[in-house]
Amino acid sequence: MQFNVDKRFIEILNTSGARITWDQFRKANDLRRAERNSDPVAVAKKSKARLQEIKDLAAIGVPISLGTANDYPSDVQP
Structure with missing residues (x-):
């Protein structure tokens, strides 16, 4: 599944109970991108x-x- 992730998406996650900051998301996303690029x-x-x-x-x-x-x-x- 592909979708656009922006700060509003992070806000929605937070109101749903998933506590994550934009910086935490970017760090996780960068790590996953590096994994994909090295596969x-x-x-x-x-x-x-x-x-x-x-x-x-x-x-x-x-x-x-x-x-x-x-x-x-x-x-x-x-």
Whole structure:
């Protein structure tokens, strides 16, 4: 499930009995994002989807920029 989380959402949680501050939420969210970004399966899935997107755009003639070497981790180059 995906949804937008904002400070009002945190206020609603607090009125429902879940005591959490915006900073606590951001810290937990940052930790979870780091977990997702370090999951090899998720990284591979995202890369595969991006490659397909590039192929689809190229097929209809959209110019593609793969960025520069600085846009990639040192062990992955375009």
